[in-house]
Amino acid sequence: MASELINNTMRLRNLPHIWCPGCGNGILMRDVAQAITNLGLDRDKVVIVSGIGCSSRAAGYMNYNTLHTTHGRAIAFATGIKMAKPELTVIVITGDGDSSAIGGNHLIHAARRNIDLTVVVFNNNIYGMTGGQFSPTTPTGSFATTAPYGSIDRTFDLPTLAMGAGATYAARGSAYHVPQTTKLIQDGIAHKGFALIDCMAVCPTYYGRKNKKGDAVKMMTWQKENVVLKAKADTMTPEELEGKAVIGCFRNEPEVPEYTAEYTKLIERLKKA
Amino acid sequence: MGKKVLMQGNEACVMGAIAAGMRFFAGYPITPSTEIAEISAQELPKVGGRFLQMEDEISGAAAAIGASVAGVKAMTATSGPGFSLKQEHIGYAAEAEIPVVVVDVQRVGPSTGLPTSPAQGDLMQARWGTHGDHPAIVISPATVKETYLEAVRCFNLAEKYRTPVIFLMDEMVGHLREGIEIPEADELEVIDRTVNKNLTDEQAYAIPEGKYAPEMAPFGEGMHYNISGLFHDETGFPRGTAQSYEKFMNRLLDKVEKNRADIEKWEERFLDDAEIAVVSFGGAARSAEEAVIEARKQGIKAGLFRPITVWPFPEKALEELAKKVKRFLVVENNAGQMVIEVKAHAGNVPVDFLGRFNGSVVDPDEVLAKLKEEA
Amino acid sequence: MVNKRLIINEKWCKGCGICVAFCPKQVLVLKKGKVTKANPDACIKCGQCEQRCPDYAIYLEKVEEGAN
Numbered sequence: 211m212a213s214e215l216i217n218n219t220m221r222l223r224n225l226p227h228i229w230c231p232g233c234g235n236g237i238l239m240r241d242v243a244q245a246i247t248n249l250g251l252d253r254d255k256v257v258i259v260s261g262i263g264c265s266s267r268a269a270g271y272m273n274y275n276t277l278h279t280t281h282g283r284a285i286a287f288a289t290g291i292k293m294a295k296p297e298l299t300v301i302v303i304t305g306d307g308d309s310s311a312i313g314g315n316h317l318i319h320a321a322r323r324n325i326d327l328t329v330v331v332f333n334n335n336i337y338g339m340t341g342g343q344f345s346p347t348t349p350t351g352s353f354a355t356t357a358p359y360g361s362i363d364r365t366f367d368l369p370t371l372a373m374g375a376g377a378t379y380a381a382r383g384s385a386y387h388v389p390q391t392t393k394l395i396q397d398g399i400a401h402k403g404f405a406l407i408d409c410m411a412v413c414p415t416y417y418g419r420k421n422k423k424g425d426a427v428k429m430m431t432w433q434k435e436n437v438v439l440k441a442k443a444d445t446m447t448p449e450e451l452e453g454k455a456v457i458g459c460f461r462n463e464p465e466v467p468e469y470t471a472e473y474t475k476l477i478e479r480l481k482k483a
Numbered sequence: 484m485g486k487k488v489l490m491q492g493n494e495a496c497v498m499g500a501i502a503a504g505m506r507f508f509a510g511y512p513i514t515p516s517t518e519i520a521e522i523s524a525q526e527l528p529k530v531g532g533r534f535l536q537m538e539d540e541i542s543g544a545a546a547a548i549g550a551s552v553a554g555v556k557a558m559t560a561t562s563g564p565g566f567s568l569k570q571e572h573i574g575y576a577a578e579a580e581i582p583v584v585v586v587d588v589q590r591v592g593p594s595t596g597l598p599t600s601p602a603q604g605d606l607m608q609a610r611w612g613t614h615g616d617h618p619a620i621v622i623s624p625a626t627v628k629e630t631y632l633e634a635v636r637c638f639n640l641a642e643k644y645r646t647p648v649i650f651l652m653d654e655m656v657g658h659l660r661e662g663i664e665i666p667e668a669d670e671l672e673v674i675d676r677t678v679n680k681n682l683t684d685e686q687a688y689a690i691p692e693g694k695y696a697p698e699m700a701p702f703g704e705g706m707h708y709n710i711s712g713l714f715h716d717e718t719g720f721p722r723g724t725a726q727s728y729e730k731f732m733n734r735l736l737d738k739v740e741k742n743r744a745d746i747e748k749w750e751e752r753f754l755d756d757a758e759i760a761v762v763s764f765g766g767a768a769r770s771a772e773e774a775v776i777e778a779r780k781q782g783i784k785a786g787l788f789r790p791i792t793v794w795p796f797p798e799k800a801l802e803e804l805a806k807k808v809k810r811f812l813v814v815e816n817n818a819g820q821m822v823i824e825v826k827a828h829a830g831n832v833p834v835d836f837l838g839r840f841n842g843s844v845v846d847p848d849e850v851l852a853k854l855k856e857e858a
Numbered sequence: 859m860v861n862k863r864l865i866i867n868e869k870w871c872k873g874c875g876i877c878v879a880f881c882p883k884q885v886l887v888l889k890k891g892k893v894t895k896a897n898p899d900a901c902i903k904c905g906q907c908e909q910r911c912p913d914y915a916i917y918l919e920k921v922e923e924g925a926n
Contacts, residue, residue, distance in 0.1 A: 211865070212867065212917070213908065213918070214920075230872075232875070234912065236912030237909075270711065270720065276708070277549070277710045279712065283545045283572070286542035287548060289546050290545065290546030290557070291549040293550065294506075294554070318538075389909070425875070430876055
């Protein structure tokens with residue numbers, strides 16, 4: 211018993227999923243499914259690769275070619291798949307820790323190569339699977355089991371990190387803003403090059419509880435009231451943007467050569483020689 | 484037979500791999516394996532294959548496994564320190580049942596060790612390096628020709644049993660140049676992945692009666708199953724019972740245990756009337772063989788037992804040999820690794836050991852001196 | 859003419875309350891940890907509950923006119 215979208219995109223026998231009540235991951239996984247559906251992609255040619263952590267359980271639920279890999283390495287596996295069979299659409303679902311801590315090296319190098327992968331980060335600002343340790347995106351001053359006195363670590367801004375490494379598409383979405391985030395993911399998948407969509411999830415169980423952010427509804431309400439669309443944010447002053455989060459597309463450069471296409475050209479060139 | 488060429492061991496590894504159908508290589512530069520990456524970069528695009536220089540050793544293994552998931556025969560190569568970093572994904576490929584060939588051109592360790600002198604200190608790591616119980620197929624060549632031919636066998640076994648195969652080379656053989664005759668394509672047995680087109684997504688990992696490896700199609704060919712580093716049953720997902728986990732692990736281990744006859748391989752020289760059997764592998768076996776030949780000339784009844792498949796160790800063959808010989812002498816370029824295995828299967832026959840782990844190769848004269856001492 | 863009907867899959871509902879909070883017409887309430895329709899006639903079939911349900915437990919289903 212599920213909607214047409216869920217019936218067509220998920221492995222029903224594995225649902226309901228393991229995520230906690232109110233976890234943003236379920237909303238974001240649906241956004242990914244909706245984006246794939248909107249693009250009318252051939253199910254046989256869609257590959258979902260994930261790493262380890264709460265986010266990465268998504269691969270097991272999605273009814274495509276799915277590869278649940280090792281912690282931090284999803285982008286490296288995805289790089290091999292895309293390089294071996296460039297005709298496949300390869301989407302990586304990962305988390306903040308998976309993609310930017312243990313997997314940070316693979317993230318920046320995939321961005322640098324501009325290989326046609328779409329990396330969707332379910333960013334809940336915490337390590338959920340291991341019970342609430344701080345991640346590279348946990349805001350400074352936040353509490354976590356490994357930051358019992360408040361985190362002194364500075365944070366990564368993932369789209370900025372990806373752009374610094376050469377990503378040709380970088381965006382941020384949020385769990386509350388479903389149509390906008392779906393469209394950002396959709397555009398990322400359609401983009402011929404490396405795309406990163408940093409999706410603000412909500413983790414009421416660990417991040418929320420440790421930092422007195424309230425339940426899932428309260429955390430979603432925060433997004434509703436404090437997330438600003440990029441077009442609007444562009445007209446606002448830094449003071450007005452204080453304490454807000456901006457979603458939207460920060461970079462979209464479709465003209466940059468894509469890695470696997472360049473390698474294909476190399477093969478063709480050698481054939482003629 | 485094909486044309487005669489002078490070839491380096493590392494080059495033979497690549498050319499054998501390409502002859503076996505390797506069309507994808509991902510890796511990271513490290514001496515003494517670097518030529519494998521360099522020659523792959525040069526040769527693969529010529530045959531429509533693809534080469535990736537990755538950001539590190541870990542991603543080199545991951546990308547190779549990814550390519551294999553997409554149905555392309557794939558390899559990664561490394562040396563010593565890099566082999567430590569490959570371990571995570573050797574375990575992943577074993578657990579998730581993905582064919583891949585991992586080459587380790589051994590050098591002195593631990594850590595940076597003595598870069599980049601010859602050694603054979605990764606023998607046990609090749610068997611036990613990744614965490615948890617797992618099957619292991621490890622092949623160690625002693626000549627350039629054998630490197631070419633055994634590279635083909637690495638791919639054949641990986642594809643047949645859907646498991647990682649480790650090609651345990653060493654600096655001596657990797658950097659050695661020998662004249663070899665390149666076999667014609669029709670002289671080589673090349674095994675491709677068996678794919679059962681009738682499998683359903685829900686039973687992607689169903690194992691045919693009497694077989695040990697799954698037969699699902701690669702990604703992109705119409706199936707929609709899940710691959711994971713989690714224990715799995717025929718559905719590709721964990722079932723959550725101790726019995727199902729045990730069944731899974733036994734099948735994984737049985738891939739090797741029940742197919743030892745197909746996987747094991749060793750060479751015997753002068754063993755028919757031998758009183759002392761020298762056991763040696765890879766580059767060290769070259770010195771051992773020379774010493775045995777010289778010893779024979781001097782009237783010592785020595786012979787050579789050389790595992791080519793080092794894991795699974797050819798234990799039955801060694802046990803048979805133990806019934807005939809008076810002594811074993813194990814010769815390795817390490818502080819004593821294969822000797823542990825020999826002692827475990829030698830029964831009451833005394834086992835001596837000659838090891839070098841100072842960056843130099845075991846010298847045939849040292850082996851000969853030891854044989855004379857024992858004779 | 860295609861109409862829509864609001865369906866609740868109680869088995870999948872984890873009672874987070876997100877659909878209840880963001881329903882613009884206050885159609886939904888939580889009862890014993892599960893979502894139920896307290897005010898079904900007010901439903902405008904906007905689908906905001908379906909979009910934000912993390913558990914896919916509430917959704918709009920297309921029905922032919924005349925069917926319930």
